[in-house]
Amino acid sequence: MKSSMKDKVEGAYHEATGKLKExxxxxxxxxxxxxxxxxxxxxxxxxxxxxxxxKVMGS
Structure with a gap:
């Protein structure tokens, strides 16, 4: 998995768990x-x- 996709997936995970905690x-x-x-x-x-x-920078 590309680094950019990994960051996006992990970010979405943290947003979801954060919402649950809130x-x-x-x-x-x-x-x-x-x-x-x-x-x-x-x-x-x-x-x-x-x-x-x-993703935009191509990493």
Missing amino acids: VAGKVIDNAELEVKGRNEQASGKVQEKIGEVK
């Missing part, structure tokens, strides 16, 4: 878990963008 944190009223979920979503979005840039 929702779980809201449901069980755990602010720390909610924040961790938001942070993981953000890092997933960044990783996906890195994958897109690598």
